Amino acid sequence: xxxxxxxxxxxxxxxxxxxxxxxxxxxxxxxxxxxxxxxxxxxxxxxxxxxxxxxxxxxxxxxxxxxxxxxxxxxxxxxxxxxxxxxxxxxxxxxxxxxxxxxxxxxxxxxxxxxxxxxxxxxxxxxxxxxxxxxxxxxxxxxxxxxxxxxxxxxxxxxxxxxxxxxxxxxxxxxxxxxxxxxxxxxxxxxxxxxxxxxxxxxxxxxxxxxxxxxxxxxxxxxxxxxxxxxxxxxxxxxxxxxxxxxxxxxxxxxxxxxxxxxxxxxxxxxxxxxxxxxxxxxxxxxxxxxxxxxxxxxxxxxxxxxxxxxxxxxxxxxxxxxxxxxxxxxxxxxxxxxxxxxxxxxxxxxxxxxxxxxxxxxxxxxxxxxxxxxxxxxxxxxxxxxxxxxxxxxxxxxxxxxxxxxxxxxxxxxxxxxxxx
Amino acid sequence: xxxxxxxxxxxxxxxxxxxxxxxxxxxxxxxxxxxxxxxxxxxxxxxxxxxxxxxxxxxxxxxxxxxxxxxxxxxxxxxxxxxxxxxxxxxxxxxxxxxxxxxxxxxxxxxxxxxxxxxxxxxxxxxxxxxxxxxxxxxxxxxxxxxxxxxxxxxxxxxxxxxxxxxxxxxxxxxxxxxxxxxxxxxxxxxxxxxxxxxxxxxxxxxxxxxxxxxxxxxxxxxxxxxxxxxxxxxxxxxxxxxxxxxxxxxxxxxxxxxxxxxxxxxxxxxxxxxxxxxxxxxxxxxxxxxxxxxxxxxxxxxxxxxxxxxxxxxxxxxxxxxxxxxxxxxxxxxxxxxxxxxxxxxxxxxxxxxxxxxxxxxxxxxxxxxxxxxxxxxxxxxxxxxxxxxxxxxxxxxxxxxxxxxxxxxxxxxxxxxxxx
Numbered sequence: 001x002x003x004x005x006x007x008x009x010x011x012x013x014x015x016x017x018x019x020x021x022x023x024x025x026x027x028x029x030x031x032x033x034x035x036x037x038x039x040x041x042x043x044x045x046x047x048x049x050x051x052x053x054x055x056x057x058x059x060x061x062x063x064x065x066x067x068x069x070x071x072x073x074x075x076x077x078x079x080x081x082x083x084x085x086x087x088x089x090x091x092x093x094x095x096x097x098x099x100x101x102x103x104x105x106x107x108x109x110x111x112x113x114x115x116x117x118x119x120x121x122x123x124x125x126x127x128x129x130x131x132x133x134x135x136x137x138x139x140x141x142x143x144x145x146x147x148x149x150x151x152x153x154x155x156x157x158x159x160x161x162x163x164x165x166x167x168x169x170x171x172x173x174x175x176x177x178x179x180x181x182x183x184x185x186x187x188x189x190x191x192x193x194x195x196x197x198x199x200x201x202x203x204x205x206x207x208x209x210x211x212x213x214x215x216x217x218x219x220x221x222x223x224x225x226x227x228x229x230x231x232x233x234x235x236x237x238x239x240x241x242x243x244x245x246x247x248x249x250x251x252x253x254x255x256x257x258x259x260x261x262x263x264x265x266x267x268x269x270x271x272x273x274x275x276x277x278x279x280x281x282x283x284x285x286x287x288x289x290x291x292x293x294x295x296x297x298x299x300x301x302x303x304x305x306x307x308x309x310x311x312x313x314x315x316x317x318x319x320x321x322x323x324x325x326x327x328x329x330x331x332x333x334x335x336x337x338x339x340x341x342x343x344x345x346x347x348x349x350x351x352x353x354x355x356x357x358x359x360x361x362x363x364x365x366x367x368x369x370x371x372x373x374x375x376x377x378x379x380x381x382x383x384x385x386x387x388x389x390x391x392x393x394x395x396x397x398x399x400x401x402x403x404x405x406x407x408x409x410x411x412x413x414x415x416x417x418x419x420x421x422x
Numbered sequence: 423x424x425x426x427x428x429x430x431x432x433x434x435x436x437x438x439x440x441x442x443x444x445x446x447x448x449x450x451x452x453x454x455x456x457x458x459x460x461x462x463x464x465x466x467x468x469x470x471x472x473x474x475x476x477x478x479x480x481x482x483x484x485x486x487x488x489x490x491x492x493x494x495x496x497x498x499x500x501x502x503x504x505x506x507x508x509x510x511x512x513x514x515x516x517x518x519x520x521x522x523x524x525x526x527x528x529x530x531x532x533x534x535x536x537x538x539x540x541x542x543x544x545x546x547x548x549x550x551x552x553x554x555x556x557x558x559x560x561x562x563x564x565x566x567x568x569x570x571x572x573x574x575x576x577x578x579x580x581x582x583x584x585x586x587x588x589x590x591x592x593x594x595x596x597x598x599x600x601x602x603x604x605x606x607x608x609x610x611x612x613x614x615x616x617x618x619x620x621x622x623x624x625x626x627x628x629x630x631x632x633x634x635x636x637x638x639x640x641x642x643x644x645x646x647x648x649x650x651x652x653x654x655x656x657x658x659x660x661x662x663x664x665x666x667x668x669x670x671x672x673x674x675x676x677x678x679x680x681x682x683x684x685x686x687x688x689x690x691x692x693x694x695x696x697x698x699x700x701x702x703x704x705x706x707x708x709x710x711x712x713x714x715x716x717x718x719x720x721x722x723x724x725x726x727x728x729x730x731x732x733x734x735x736x737x738x739x740x741x742x743x744x745x746x747x748x749x750x751x752x753x754x755x756x757x758x759x760x761x762x763x764x765x766x767x768x769x770x771x772x773x774x775x776x777x778x779x780x781x782x783x784x785x786x787x788x789x790x791x792x793x794x795x796x797x798x799x800x801x802x803x804x805x806x807x808x809x810x811x812x813x814x815x816x817x818x819x820x821x822x823x824x825x826x827x828x829x830x831x832x833x834x835x836x837x838x839x840x841x842x843x844x
Contacts, residue, residue, distance in 0.1 A: 007461075013448065013458060013459075013460075013461060014448050014449070014452050014457075014458065015444065015445035015446065015447065015448030015449040015452065015458075016445075016449065016636060017445070018440060018441075018442050018445040019440075019441060019444065019445065020440050022437065022441065022463075023437035023438075023439070023440040023441065024437065025437065026435065026436050026437030027436070027437040027438070030436050030437065035436075036435060036436065036437075037435075037464075037465070037467075037470065038435075038462070038463070038464055038470065038474075039429075039435060039461075039462065039463030039464070040460075040461065040462055040463075041444075041460070041461030041462075041463075042459075042460055042461070043459070045459075048459065048460065052460075055477070214438055282714075284710075284711040284712075284714045284715045285707040285710050285711045285714060285726055285728070286711065288706075288707050288728055289706040289707045289708065289711060289728075290706075292704075292706045292707060292728060292730070293706045295730060297730075299730050299731065301730060302729065302730055302734055303727070303728065303729045303730070303734055303738055304707055304726075304727070304728040304729075305725070305726070305727055305738070306707070306710055306711075306714060306725065306726040307724065307725045307726075308714070308717060308719075308721050308723060308724055308725070309721065312724055312725055312764075315764075315765075316725055316727070316763070316764070341738075342734075342737075342738070343737070
């Protein structure tokens with residue numbers, strides 16, 4: 001089935017808004033094996049909207065139109081849809097009633113121009129929007145089925161999952177259910193993961209599992225899109241593939257599905273009644289920031305300390321008799337120091353030395369990191385290839401990952417793909 | 423002039439990458455008065471690429487194509503451009519030489535498939551890429567001029583500004599120069615700014631200045647796009663408008679053009695040989711993070727301390743005899759405390775209390791903030807409307823802004839639009 005997306009609105013056309021709705025729609029569809037083959041962006045312009053609908057209707061089986069369902073005069077989707085379908089507009093009393101109730105619940109009067117949102121092409125299929133006043137609708141234009149959706153992301157996302165995707169799946173004539181299994185890893189690049197995992201889908205019946213990757217440096221997401229006749233069928237198909245992926249990616253897997261690296265760390269600490277404090281140099285405090293954001297008031301993450309040089313780190317941690325250089329001894333002292341001054345039972349220190357230009361224009365940075373817990377302190381050093389920004393991202397992820405590895409009893413200094421070998 | 427954008431590549435088509443290149447191109451063009459009227463997204467697919475080029479060439483005067491200039495087999499832009507233009511491909515020795523030098527400088531061998539990047543449609547105008555191996559080019563297809571650009575953002579941005587925009591401006595036949603003047607403000611919403619500034623463009627000759635806004639909560643960007651016959655003309659046109667915008671937005675302007683709020687703070691401190699340390703609660707350390715990122719090794723920002731509760735803040739700042747509640751006295755103690763333990767001459771403390779649901783589903787949060795310098799400590803409290811995420815963003819910005827106001831001798835507690843009045 002050929003699916004196209006038409007995004008409408010001056011703000012999207014002019015780049016005032018980055019079009020993340022488009023990416024969201026396509027990703028969701030692709031995860032379910034529905035392929036988008038063409039995307040069009042046009043403004044709030046009658047002639048161009050009509051032309052975009054006409055062109056899409058000549059190429060596609062299904063078209064998702066996003067935006068233009070609002071109450072103002074520049075929202076033209078219903079009107080142009082009617083024109084393209086060769087029908088008039090009619091008021092849909094059932095939606096008018098819903099809107100009136102919507103405003104009444106909020107204790108606000110309904111503005112007269114909201115009435116326009118209940119005007120749909122004659123014969124259109126109304127598509128519910130449980131969280132807004134813009135109703136969706138579907139209508140045939142030429143040989144294609146057009147689905148009109150609101151531009152507000154929260155409204156679009158829900159309508160897409162609950163209303164549009166089931167209709168598209170019905171159009172393909174395939175029954176069954178879908179699931180997306182995700183693995184988040186740190187330390188393996190996309191090409192190595194691809195090589196490592198290329199044959200795992202052979203463990204499932206032909207075509208039932210699709211393997212995909214999405215790199216968000218420094219993490220890599222490995223996705224298994226599964227299609228089966230039922231939930232039980234999915235479990236049966238996915239089981240061996242999932243187990244094999246987990247085995248091959250091994251200790252590089254930091255979390256699965258909706259879990260995160262920092263979430264796994266806090267869970268592991270919570271499981272043993274543990275607490276942690278962090279000291280960071282030249283990471284812009286991003287490790288503490290991620291742990292704080294994930295802690296959610298549990299008080300597992302207790303303190304984060306950043307400074308502008310190693311002396312500042314030592315001073316902040318009451319290590320006034322310490323001095324440089326920046327090495328593994330220094331980072332071990334910092335990990336112990338931040339644990340002691342914070343009264344936690346774990347301490348993580350990540351200290352970055354930027355700016356060694358290795359020659360040949362290839363810059364890198366050296367990361368020193370240590371984890372202290374009780375009487376034990378472990379540390380490692382690594383050289384990461386890249387500019388300051390990339391080294392910083394790598395240092396944050398490696399710092400968190402080494403804490404995870406320590407908590408889970410995994411190898412602390414397993415080599416990662418972004419590391420310089422020499 | 424009608425301009426279209428064609429974005430190519432499976433990763434963009436499938437939503438794997440959010441298409442921020444498109445938004446960047448359109449915004450840059452719009453700032454210069456060049457309007458994009460149609461956007462197309464297609465994958466690495468010969469038939470659809472050809473169809474996209476053909477359709478765009480029939481509608482537009484100029485088309486910018488982004489992506490597909492890489493060395494691999496799925497990069498098809500040169501080949502399909504040649505086909506659409508009805509010409510063959512030829513090797514461009516001047517670019518091959520450039521690429522060989524590029525690899526030699528990096529001490530890496532040039533892979534044979536890079537040769538493909540020097541194959542352009544016969545007669546194409548070569549467009550320089552000073553930072554990569556994908557050269558741009560321009561070619562006529564039908565009645566439209568097509569500009570082919572690389573997908574790597576850094577390479578695209580530079581080629582767009584230095585090479586493509588001047589060519590587009592030459593095509594419009596208008597001589598003259600453009601400038602974009604930008605004001606970054608905190609505390610004024612877009613609708614109030616619009617009302618405040620609606621008539622300022624009347625201070626310039628008709629149509630020579632265009633006023634626009636872009637909200638990036640909590641900041642608002644106010645943009646004046648100016649077109650004039652010469653640089654002197656621009657200065658003459660812009661002068662009175664710029665002065666009036668600055669006057670009306672007043673102390674809400676935090677920075678202009680490429681400057682940032684945190685940059686202005688560090689400049690103000692540098693100007694007096696000052697230093698600063700920050701203590702934060704429930705902001706995920708973002709204030710310290712922004713100052714650290716901007717400091718760039720100058721050592722003006724000295725230390726950042728975050729904790730999970732007020733007791734943790736006091737403990738970290740050697741204020742062990744202090745106790746709650748979270749109020750202005752507490753935040754003043756924290757500002758003085760972080761200044762003293764860090765040995766700086768300025769201290770900023772921002773402490774957030776989340777989670778009061780004000781009823782009617784409208785949540786808010788209370789922000790306490792204080793600036794200490796020498797013997798002076800000033801503080802304020804504010805209630806910000808929104809969920810935790812929005813309150814946190816607001817707290818970070820208000821904290822930085824109050825430090826800026828203190829350093830510049832401006833009113834410390836001027837009411838902002840996002841603040842609850844009661």
